[in-house]
Amino acid sequence: MNDALRLKICDLLHENAKLSPETIARMLGETPDVIESAIRELEQEKIILRYSAVVNWDKLPVNQVTAVIDVKVLPQREVGFDAIARKIYRFDEVKSVALMSGGYDLQVTVVGRDIREVSRFVSEKLATLENVTSTATHFLLKTYKSDGVIYDDTDGERRLMITP
């Protein structure tokens, strides 16, 4: 399957996962069959991992806090950071884990019901893991933009309805 096409499909679906294969096919000048099989392939190869909505949770009546935690660890022989990262990302509370360059090693995002719950997770589960040498917990106060989406976007239709 050609890489340029796969890239275009991912680009479109990343922007809007609700696009049907028929629509994508028309937009890219391909047949729906080609698009459907390309998407199947992308799914099988775990290039497309999931289709999900970007939700502004602040607008819903949910109790939820998010913390971004800088974690320093001792890399281990043979497995480097991967083994410890694996141990961390298995926790359900952990929403994302990334290896970083700079002042710390792993950036871990944790979601809990309240500050106490998150703090307990950090002090009891995360900080106590072997090879974790330090943690710094930052609570997220407000999301303005995430994955390219501006949360409070006021960019509505401002154009005149009909113009030459």
Place this chain on the structure above:
Amino acid sequence: MNTLYDRLSPVVRNLAPSGIRRFFDLASQMQDVISLGVGEPDFVTPWHVREACMYSLEQGYTTYTPNRGLPELCVEIAKYLTKFGLAYDPSHEILVTVGGSEAIDLALRAMVCPGDEVLIPVPTYVSYKPCALLAGADVVELPTYAEDGFRLTADALERAITPRSKVLVLCFPNNPTGAVMDKEDLQAIADVVRRHDLFVVSDEIYAELTYGGQHVSIAAIPGMRERTVVVSGMSKAYAMTGWRIGYAAGPEPIISAMLKIHQYTIMCAPHMAQRAALEALRNGDDERDRMVESYDRRRKLIVAGLNEIGLPCHEPRGAFYAFPDIRPTGLSSEQFAERLLLEQGVAVVPGNVFGDPGEGFVRCSYATSVELIEEALRRMRAFVQNLAYHPVR
């Protein structure tokens, strides 16, 4: 008895009112209208450009600029035009204007004497004819046809020429048809133009929005530069319609003549908008190219959709308009547009407002979201199917 107002200029009084106005008024009173009638990008101007404008205000760039435009902007424009094989001296052959609109007006006023004939291929953008008439010209419309992809043929041009012919106005990529002229097409036109010693005003404002090929400027064809004014601007390619920055490029004697009118009527294009244009030309290519790719995808979507509905649509190779043939419905362009609006809440522009040969077609702008295009297509399908059950005539 003649009132004071009857003595307003007859040229102005005789100008036809815009055919779009009525639809605008109708659509504005309705709820839940999906508009495919918009002639401008659906992107907001890229942030770095807006930010550059704010910075320029902070810096206090609130003065007049030279009549011709900021020298550094003229330099960027000249540099930009080299991508089409055009070489202009930024200090004598470029003029920054208030939109491409002003450049069209200036070029015609600089070239035309009363009684000269201005040749305008139609259907086309609505401002050339009024500008030519206001300059005192007689307008000769050259019909183009769907069968030719709405391109102007050398034959049609040759046949329309009289001893009074002076200016040929070209608009490719074309609004409303999306037609593009290839190099060979333009060469054939150029032969006729040279033979009859005409001027050319070439409105290339949609040059960047050319799909599946590079835009060719008629000014790049041998013997054409000396007689051609290239008109373009920031509006379409950089999503900057409201900033009102356009430009003209041409040989020094024509640009100097245009500059004379510009300096007495306009003085200069708005300073902060010129600063924004400078930023767009220096750092806006990537974002521009992303917008163009996005139009291209929506273009394919709408063209496929219209053809499936049974409204044959030739492939528009430029701009952001599809121009489907609605004659299979048995309705006129105006009837089609009005009934589609009233019955299904979709606004399109009847083709005849762009000139008589646009009759039988409607203009559908695809500079709107994929979701709205698809919903508009669903509604148009319902409209056309409904007509099939209740045929006209």
